[in-house]
Amino acid sequence: MKRYIFKRLLLLIPIVLGITFLSFAMMRIAGSDAILQQVDATGIALSQEVIDARREELGLNQPFLIQYVRWLGGFLTGDLGVSYISGNDVFSTFVSKLPATLFLTGSSMLLTVIISLPLGILAAVRQNKFTDYLIRTSSFIGSSLPNFFVALLLMYFLSIRLPVFPVISEGINLKSIVLPTLTLGIAMSARYLRQIRAAVLEELGKEYVAGEKARGIEFSATLWKSVLRSCLVTILTLMALSIGSLLGGTAIVESIFMWDGVGKLAVDAINMRDYPVIQAYVVWMAMIYVIVNLATDVIYRLIDPRIRLEGERR
Numbered sequence: 001m002k003r004y005i006f007k008r009l010l011l012l013i014p015i016v017l018g019i020t021f022l023s024f025a026m027m028r029i030a031g032s033d034a035i036l037q038q039v040d041a042t043g044i045a046l047s048q049e050v051i052d053a054r055r056e057e058l059g060l061n062q063p064f065l066i067q068y069v070r071w072l073g074g075f076l077t078g079d080l081g082v083s084y085i086s087g088n089d090v091f092s093t094f095v096s097k098l099p100a101t102l103f104l105t106g107s108s109m110l111l112t113v114i115i116s117l118p119l120g121i122l123a124a125v126r127q128n129k130f131t132d133y134l135i136r137t138s139s140f141i142g143s144s145l146p147n148f149f150v151a152l153l154l155m156y157f158l159s160i161r162l163p164v165f166p167v168i169s170e171g172i173n174l175k176s177i178v179l180p181t182l183t184l185g186i187a188m189s190a191r192y193l194r195q196i197r198a199a200v201l202e203e204l205g206k207e208y209v210a211g212e213k214a215r216g217i218e219f220s221a222t223l224w225k226s227v228l229r230s231c232l233v234t235i236l237t238l239m240a241l242s243i244g245s246l247l248g249g250t251a252i253v254e255s256i257f258m259w260d261g262v263g264k265l266a267v268d269a270i271n272m273r274d275y276p277v278i279q280a281y282v283v284w285m286a287m288i289y290v291i292v293n294l295a296t297d298v299i300y301r302l303i304d305p306r307i308r309l310e311g312e313r314r
Helices: 002-029 034-042 048-058 064-076 090-125 130-144 147-161 174-204 207-214 219-230 232-257 262-271 275-303 305-313
Strands: none
Touching: 002 064, 002 275, 034 048, 064 275, 090 130, 090 174, 090 219, 090 232, 090 262, 090 275, 130 174, 147 174, 147 232, 174 219, 174 232, 207 219, 219 232, 232 262, 232 275, 262 275
C-alpha cells in the first residue's frame, strides 16, 4: 500500500508542472497584461515610460520561460508572490477564501448524495415502471439545464417572487449558501442519478441475487447488504468526481451569487490578468483534485479485496 501511494504521489509532479506551464502559456496567448488592465480600470493615462517601468518591476518584460521558472521556484519554497492588482500576499488571500469554497463544495456534495442515491436505487428497483420513467425524465431535464440558468430560476422564484433567500450572498452563512448549493446540487444529482441506477441494475442482474431470492432471503436485505455493498466502489467514484467537478465548477456560481470563495477570486483575477492569483488557483485546485482521487483509490483497495489483490499480482 505504501509503495502504491508513493507511486501516485510521484505522478503528481508532472501533472502539476504540466498544469502550471499550460496555464502560464494560455494567459500570455490571451493577450494584454496586468498593467494595461490597471490603466483601463482607472482611466488614468500613463506614459509609455511609466508603463514599461511598472512592467519591469513586476517582471512582465522578461521572456515567458524565465517568468515561469521564477514563479515555479517561488512556489516550491512556499512563496506565491503578491497580487498585481491589490498588492496582497497571494497565498494568504487564497487561504482566506478557500474555506468558503470548501463549505459550498461540501454542502453541494451532500445534497447530491441525498438526492441521487435514493432516487437512483428507486429507479433501478422500479425499472420500466412509472416511477422509473418519471425519475429518468427529471434527470434528463436537470442535466440539460446549465448552472447559470438554474441559478437565475432559483433567484427569480426563491428570492424575487418568494423573498426567502438573498439574491446576493450576505456572508458565509446557512441562509446565503442555500441557492448556490441547490444550483450545483441539481445538475450533479441529475447526472449521477442515472449512473447509480445503471450500477444497481447491473448488480440486480447477477446470479447471486437470484440465488438469494431462491433461498428465501428478503429482497430488501439483498439490496442493502449485498447489492449496495457491491456498488460502493461506483458510488465512491461518483463522489470523488463530484468533488473535483464542484471545486472547478463553483467559479461561475460563486460569481453569480457573489459567494466570497476562491472561484470568484479566480474569475476576478482572470478579468484583471492577475497572473499570480490565477496560478495559485489553478495549481491548488489541481493538487486538491489529485489528492482527492488518490484518497479514493486508497479507499478502493481497503473496501474491495478484488482491487487490492489485482494490484498485488501486478
